[in-house]
Amino acid sequence: MKKIDYAKVDWQDETLWLVRGKRDRLAKSLPEWEKLRDAASRIKLYSTSHLPELLDQFETKARANGAIVHWAKDAEEYRRIIGDLLQSHSVKRFVKSKSMLSEECELRPYLESLGIETIETDLGERIIQLMGSRPSHIVLPAIHVKREEVGALFEKEMGTEKGNCDPTYLTHAARKNLREYFLSADAGMTGGNFAVASTGEVVVCTNEGNADMGTSLPPLQIAAFGIDKIVPDRESLGVFTRLLARTATGQPITTYTTHYSAPRPGAEFHIVIVDNGRSRILADPEHRKLLNCLRCGGCMNTCPVYRRLGGYAYSYFIPGPVGINLGVMADPERCKADLSACSLCHSCSALCPAKVDLAEQIYRSRQHYCSSAKKKLLSKGMGFVMGAPWRLETTLAAGPAGMKALKALGASWGKGRDFPDIASQKTIKKLRNDK
Amino acid sequence: MTSKEAIFEALKAARPEVFEKPDLSEVKSASLRYEDPLAKFCEAVKGSGGKVLRIEAGDSPEEAARSLFPEAEDICIAKGEFGVAENGCVYLEEPTDMPRVKYFISDTLVLVIDEESIVANMHDAYDRLGEEVKGYGIFISGPSKTADIEQALVFGAHGARLVGVLLRRHIAPAP
Amino acid sequence: MKVAFFIPCYVRAVAPQVIECSLKLLRHLGVEPEIPQGQTCCGQPMGNAGFESDTKRLKQRFEKIFENYDLIVSPSSSCVAYVREHYGDSFKGRIYEICEYVHDVLRPVSLPGSFPHKVCIHNSCHGVRLAGLSSPSEQNIPYFNKLRDLLGLIKDIEVVESERPDECCGFGGLFSVEESELSVKMGRDRVRRHMATGAEFITAADSSCLMHQQGIISREKLPIRTIHIVEILASGL
Numbered sequence: 001m002k003k004i005d006y007a008k009v010d011w012q013d014e015t016l017w018l019v020r021g022k023r024d025r026l027a028k029s030l031p032e033w034e035k036l037r038d039a040a041s042r043i044k045l046y047s048t049s050h051l052p053e054l055l056d057q058f059e060t061k062a063r064a065n066g067a068i069v070h071w072a073k074d075a076e077e078y079r080r081i082i083g084d085l086l087q088s089h090s091v092k093r094f095v096k097s098k099s100m101l102s103e104e105c106e107l108r109p110y111l112e113s114l115g116i117e118t119i120e121t122d123l124g125e126r127i128i129q130l131m132g133s134r135p136s137h138i139v140l141p142a143i144h145v146k147r148e149e150v151g152a153l154f155e156k157e158m159g160t161e162k163g164n165c166d167p168t169y170l171t172h173a174a175r176k177n178l179r180e181y182f183l184s185a186d187a188g189m190t191g192g193n194f195a196v197a198s199t200g201e202v203v204v205c206t207n208e209g210n211a212d213m214g215t216s217l218p219p220l221q222i223a224a225f226g227i228d229k230i231v232p233d234r235e236s237l238g239v240f241t242r243l244l245a246r247t248a249t250g251q252p253i254t255t256y257t258t259h260y261s262a263p264r265p266g267a268e269f270h271i272v273i274v275d276n277g278r279s280r281i282l283a284d285p286e287h288r289k290l291l292n293c294l295r296c297g298g299c300m301n302t303c304p305v306y307r308r309l310g311g312y313a314y315s316y317f318i319p320g321p322v323g324i325n326l327g328v329m330a331d332p333e334r335c336k337a338d339l340s341a342c343s344l345c346h347s348c349s350a351l352c353p354a355k356v357d358l359a360e361q362i363y364r365s366r367q368h369y370c371s372s373a374k375k376k377l378l379s380k381g382m383g384f385v386m387g388a389p390w391r392l393e394t395t396l397a398a399g400p401a402g403m404k405a406l407k408a409l410g411a412s413w414g415k416g417r418d419f420p421d422i423a424s425q426k427t428i429k430k431l432r433n434d435k
Numbered sequence: 436m437t438s439k440e441a442i443f444e445a446l447k448a449a450r451p452e453v454f455e456k457p458d459l460s461e462v463k464s465a466s467l468r469y470e471d472p473l474a475k476f477c478e479a480v481k482g483s484g485g486k487v488l489r490i491e492a493g494d495s496p497e498e499a500a501r502s503l504f505p506e507a508e509d510i511c512i513a514k515g516e517f518g519v520a521e522n523g524c525v526y527l528e529e530p531t532d533m534p535r536v537k538y539f540i541s542d543t544l545v546l547v548i549d550e551e552s553i554v555a556n557m558h559d560a561y562d563r564l565g566e567e568v569k570g571y572g573i574f575i576s577g578p579s580k581t582a583d584i585e586q587a588l589v590f591g592a593h594g595a596r597l598v599g600v601l602l603r604r605h606i607a608p609a610p
Numbered sequence: 611m612k613v614a615f616f617i618p619c620y621v622r623a624v625a626p627q628v629i630e631c632s633l634k635l636l637r638h639l640g641v642e643p644e645i646p647q648g649q650t651c652c653g654q655p656m657g658n659a660g661f662e663s664d665t666k667r668l669k670q671r672f673e674k675i676f677e678n679y680d681l682i683v684s685p686s687s688s689c690v691a692y693v694r695e696h697y698g699d700s701f702k703g704r705i706y707e708i709c710e711y712v713h714d715v716l717r718p719v720s721l722p723g724s725f726p727h728k729v730c731i732h733n734s735c736h737g738v739r740l741a742g743l744s745s746p747s748e749q750n751i752p753y754f755n756k757l758r759d760l761l762g763l764i765k766d767i768e769v770v771e772s773e774r775p776d777e778c779c780g781f782g783g784l785f786s787v788e789e790s791e792l793s794v795k796m797g798r799d800r801v802r803r804h805m806a807t808g809a810e811f812i813t814a815a816d817s818s819c820l821m822h823q824q825g826i827i828s829r830e831k832l833p834i835r836t837i838h839i840v841e842i843l844a845s846g847l
Contacts, residue, residue: 002792009795015586017774024747033750035462042457049451052443059439065568071439123592124583140583147585167587175593182593198566209539209579209594216536227442234561235459241557241574242521252479252522253557253576256594262570264535279445288451302748304778304796305789340789343782343796344658345735351748366660375788379656383664386619386651396623410787416794417825420624 022250041355061200075105097211099191136311139297188214192225479523483577511541691740723846730809
């Protein structure tokens, strides 16, 4: 059973609901919103069902633009490609922007084991890195951290004033601190929000400008993304750049929407295209639509369970509705317990900008993996009673005795809630005959 | 077998249901356009935390920039290609007269565009760009920002702390 | 036309007045439904918990019981949505949630009775997002709410919706037992938002959400009550 942190639950719920509120206002200001979602879903379904040709087209274009393209089957190969690149370029200090793929493939610990100083430059990610922790949300990685905690952390790490936890003050301290790293980095890396097949460009969306700083100075730039990030052309890109930030943070667009195609004059540009289980998702008709996901975090902000539990309650590094599904695809034995963290309210499915059938997939995964023995017992018991009308009649007619058994089975119901009274079945019989 | 071949083999073996490429003309034509795109653009720039100033064709951008940000010490003035009304973005390409990093490392960034260059939305923006590759392109809307500490909005995370847009009025043809 | 009335198992167990009021309402509007014998459960609790495979025979019996009816009406949007989604196509256009049926098909222009109370609608998840009883707050579609329309037929009633009008109350079938702490927290939050409107009653088209919220209300002795929407709609009958 998932535990609630009562000290933070309401604050976290309200904060994330605020983000959903901002998203709602923007979604409702565009009359074409539902058409955009529909278009996004259909473009993604087209793209993921034409991956070989679109990826081939992307590679050809990217090469013609002067980029060097690498392919990684899995996390290990992804880490090795990047590690080798950095070592062959004698990189000592490496700045990276937020990339869920790098979290998925556990890049940072690997690079650190090679002796490469690896700096997260997104403010939230930097807070998390300094805390020695992991992101609790894919767009708002430090959403669970209170300003006082950041103040104390920065005092220790950056020498900020004791007790000063003003977000503006702390953000500007981090700006100053991280600028040193940007100016002295030997290489910079981004993920990719979109990879455009028709142009061979990688599109990166950020608000802070850290990706742009990190790629504008060093002589080596790396962009790495999963094969699901491919979109056919710029016309399609228009649909996604309109949906992404509106859903993710409630902004009409991110501050920076950067299109990288050629290397910067005097620099090298390497692109790493990664599978790491995505082709396996594609092969599973029940979960294929997970590849539609834009990693906007919208499903987390709307999920009543995620808002109350926070990201650390989940087993997979991506939490919330999409994380439950991705986790079960990646590592079912470890992540199946998370399948319980869903009341099947379907808010995620109703909100997802690319129409991933998130709740429906959780339902389907539950048919394959059981999150608890107790639930199994309850379900089997219920199935047995419902299996024959006489059994249901007998159970209901048992009245108090039946109720006792029910209370024992579902004891956890009684913590915080009263049990309902079981109705007299005479009324029902009367109603049935009373025509 | 190369990794690319291995990935492609797995993708082909996955045999996903095949979907056709959607026709986007309907969503594009249904998309919100503005009676006064210029006014919407100005509102959107302000919404993103930036400032806007309209200037005449012959005005000096430096003076205009100074009047927008009298206190600023480190102003970078850059020429944008066009603006986007729905979100206040200015589209820029690789600068020819300075390193790219100036867009981000400068404390104050002032972008100059022609006021008739404003398109309604990102569909029109990408239609204008077409599929031609220029090596680098960026949409910037307002100053660098973050809300990573308790969702409190702070300007000047890593990039420009102040951003202004100068809208250059178009030169009326001689009578 | 032969109309069957499907009684969800938990309605029968804990809310028989819902059956009585549903039948009164339907009869008042000229529909005489039959209540076929042998009904138990549609299988939703087991399916949602991950044991759909255990419900094969349940489904077969359900299909057999209702095969000879032109129409099936039931006072639970969740069960109706489940049958539509997980049963054969023959059920898709044939099974209705009672509010949906009254609102879309029978279309009364008035109902007798007065309910001089302030009532807050609990827009239940499956009612909103699966059965289409109201416009989901996530989507940009014109506002509608079939429950509000129907309640509007009753005199002297004041109908409101809460902040976060369709957030989950945390019932979720076996979720309420497996994740009981979370379920109770969600329920308490939901009840408090209903209370913040100043309403005396929480009403919904799903007895399950109401049973869960009433359990919290009773435990905490809160000054609000739950009532199924058909109880209000049939209050003058």
